Amino acid sequence: MRIVTRGDMDGLSCAVIISLHEKVDGFLLIHPQDITDRRVEIRPTDILANVPYHPNCAMWFDHHMHTATYSELPEGFRGVFGEAPSTARLVYEFYGGAAKLPQLEELVRQTDRMDSADLTPGDVTDPRGYILLGFTIDSRTGLGAFEDYMMTLLDLLRRTVPVEEVLAHPAVSRRVQTMRDADREFRKALLDHSRVDGNVVLTDLRDLTRPPVGNRFLVYALFPDVNVSLRVHWGPERKFAVAVLGHSIFNRSCATDVGLMAARFGGGGHRGAASVPLPLGEAEGRIAEIVAELKRNG
Numbered sequence: 490m491r492i493v494t495r496g497d498m499d500g501l502s503c504a505v506i507i508s509l510h511e512k513v514d515g516f517l518l519i520h521p522q523d524i525t526d527r528r529v530e531i532r533p534t535d536i537l538a539n540v541p542y543h544p545n546c547a548m549w550f551d552h553h554m555h556t557a558t559y560s561e562l563p564e565g566f567r568g569v570f571g572e573a574p575s576t577a578r579l580v581y582e583f584y585g586g587a588a589k590l591p592q593l594e595e596l597v598r599q600t601d602r603m604d605s606a607d608l609t610p611g612d613v614t615d616p617r618g619y620i621l622l623g624f625t626i627d628s629r630t631g632l633g634a635f636e637d638y639m640m641t642l643l644d645l646l647r648r649t650v651p652v653e654e655v656l657a658h659p660a661v662s663r664r665v666q667t668m669r670d671a672d673r674e675f676r677k678a679l680l681d682h683s684r685v686d687g688n689v690v691l692t693d694l695r696d697l698t699r700p701p702v703g704n705r706f707l708v709y710a711l712f713p714d715v716n717v718s719l720r721v722h723w724g725p726e727r728k729f730a731v732a733v734l735g736h737s738i739f740n741r742s743c744a745t746d747v748g749l750m751a752a753r754f755g756g757g758g759h760r761g762a763a764s765v766p767l768p769l770g771e772a773e774g775r776i777a778e779i780v781a782e783l784k785r786n787g
Contacts, residue, residue: 490547491515493531494538496639498623502577502600503538503550504639505646506593510584511536511548516643518636520628521553522757539576542566550583552576553759574601592649595619606706606738606761610713613706618652624704625664638664668704675703679711687784688743691776692720695730709737716743717783721767721776730767732779734758745786750779 490511494500496518504516513536523529524541531543538550542563549568552575569579577600587594599619602608612620626635626642638660645655655661678701683692690712694700700722708718720733734747748758754775756765767775 490534490536491517491532492536492538493517493519493529493540493546495519495521495540496628496635497539497604497626498600498619499575499577499604500539501626501639501642501646502575502593502596503580504643505596506577506580506584506590507536507538508643508647509590516640518639525757536568538580542570550576550580552579574607575604577601577604596646596652599623608706608738610710610739613704613710618656621665622652622655622661625661625668627705635664671701672703672707674701676707676711677701679703679708683708683712685712685715686780688716688787689780689783690715690718691780692718694720694722705735706738709739713737713739716740716787717745717747719776719779719783721772724766729769730772732756732765732767732776734763734765734779734783736761742787743783745783750782754779 490513492504492507492513494503500518507513517529519529519540521540524543531537531545533545533547535546536548537543537546540551542549542551544563547567549566549570551570552573569583571579573579575597577597581590581593581597584590596619600623603620603623608620616624622642626639641658641660642655645658656665678694678697679692682694682697683690690708692708716737718735718737721730724731734751736743736747746760747763748760751758751763751765754765756763758764765775765779
């Protein structure tokens with residue numbers, strides 16, 4: 490069986506738990522949109538976790554109502570779909586929870602915090618433990634491809650290596666240092682290229698030759714009064730721009746379902762985070778429309 494999941498802390502924790510209970514012989518990291526656009530072949534023996542449902546799969550676990558999720562949930566599938574702070578929480582309880590897997594209780598608890606963004610400003614500006622580990626595999630932080638890195642973490646966590654020892658592993662410590670260096674540059678870029686418009690902070694990185702990468706929650710620590718962010722950057726080869734939308738994790742008063750809004754503009758996501766492709770020649774108008782709607786809804 491192959492685990493098909495997202496490359497983040499939730500996907501990693503799901504893979505740890507599932508691989509301890511099922512005969513897993515492979516892993517595939519994808520983006521939820523890959524399911525929607527049929528860019529990946531799903532096999533009858535695949536276990537999907539933290540991604541939308543596909544009718545070919547053997548098992549499915551998810552806690553997000555993606556714009557790609559079927560409007561009516563399938564009947565009789567093996568697995569769990571439901572409201573939870575993380576998909577890992579659903580997987581954990583499915584396989585017995587703390588009663589059978591007490592050694593993974595802290596991993597799942599911290600994954601809940603990470604995936605639901607139940608974080609403090611200090612978790613963002615000076616992360617520690619599992620939260621720090623989670624940021625090193627957050628694809629939206631922009632540190633690049635990390636399939637081999639994920640496999641290293643999977644091996645360590647399956648063996649219940651303490652998180653302090655995981656962070657001291659050479660591959661992990663190198664990535665932590667890379668992330669900390671990137672965050673310093675990213676902080677400066679956010680301050681230099683962001684403006685607040687009502688409840689929205691708009692960050693436009695299109696005039697940078699090489700836009701910096703960094704912690705996606707840092708903008709909310711720097712602009713604590715806003716409740717939603719809109720970051721614009723170039724897509725591959727500058728053929729189009731991309732607008733990335735997100736609810737603030739510190740001011741949780743945003744009333745806009747950004748996933749539904751993004752879907753209307755040809756993008757997708759879920760209620761609190763989404764992205765929209767912006768065709769050349771239409772970008773400025775669409776950005777203005779998005780900002781206006783975010784301000785109107787408050």
